[in-house]
Amino acid sequence: MFKSSFLGLRLTVLILCSVVLMAFDHKQAQFKQLRSALLTVVSPLQIAMDWPVQWVTWVRANVSSQQSLIEENADLRAESLYLRARLQRILTLQDENKNLRALLQSASPIGEYFSVAKLLAVSIEPYLAQVVLDKGKQHKVYMGQPVLDAKGVMGQVVHVGALTSRVMLITDVHSAIPVQIARTGMRGIIVGNGPRNELQLIDVPDTSDIQDGDLLLTSGLGLRYPPGYPVGTISTVSNPVGDSFMMIKVKPTAQLNKSRQVLLVWRKSKATFREAENSLKQLTQQRQHS
């Protein structure tokens, strides 16, 4: 008989190992480095899995008729023209805003720049609100980096491998975003509600002015997401009896399960950002002491 007498012992050891690993992974931030290393190990596989999908897209692009390409091109040109026209307007507004801020002697907002990343076509467990991107540490992706798509905020980077990174979507139960209602300027926090493509605006008192269809923008208060990007629109508002807070459901504006291309965001001036972060830290420390 082979080593079956040790089988139970080995199982016990492995169970202990797993439990310890899970506990540390859940609580210790240092473990993120191990996660990043592991993500680097599996990233070649993830990239390889994406090839067939890319190939299909490439073939489809190649066999599509000239007629449809011409049409698509015309559409894109029209869209580009339209966006350019709007950009002109935004540029003048930005200038005006800068001057007004100078008059008020307040700091000008921190700019950001973007880089396009692609979602890798790999499947993960369907109950997890996460996606994998084709950019990693090599492309200067960092932990906690905000990710947007064309319509709004998608989430933030939670694990960075060398070549790929993993993004926690805003629908994840661990995600929270400080937001502001565009119409009234009221602030609040949006939390994820699990992978049901639904968000929740929490801790809003009964008497607040909130309507269906209100647009929610990032307020930038948590210093993680850049301010002023759309997060969602309010879909239902209800007042549960006996509860002093409203029950507010929010529909994300970003196309969480459709987008293939996303934008990674970097801050332009890190110094200003760090300053703000430090003063926030000091503030919270003071509050903890008092």
Added chain:
Amino acid sequence: MLRILPNGSLWIIFSFFLGIVLSLLPLPVWADWFRPEWLLLVVLYWALALPHRISIGAGWVLGLLLDAMNGTLLGEHALAMAVSVYLIVVLHRRVRLFPVWQQAVVIFGLTLLYQLIIFAVQGVIGEDPHTWLYWAPSFTSMLMWPWIFTILRDWRRRYQVT
């Protein structure tokens, strides 16, 4: 040439690789819920056929790999895999004598246990799946077992994996 890896180890590794590829293969959202636990099935086959070579240690390491790919807590899939493989190793003499459909029922139970462990861990960290569809892979894995069993047994005999 392949003398370094004894008795067709390469085939076992290749089957694990295929299992990983199948569990990463992108599917439409609705079909994602029904994806069989491919890697678990492959590991269970080898543990059933060659328990002296593929046992809980291999299962644990492959489970850890699944955790790394899925972004779940490290050790979550590893724990579930080790427990399921343990049971099949303990029962391997009996299960080997079963006809294939009866084996499939055993596999159903083991996959259910595997999913239950992951469900429990997800529940503890507050990320439990909110739909009954979560349990669908147990059924699809059961349906896939006869095919996996036949294919891998064929490999084992043809390439003399012992």
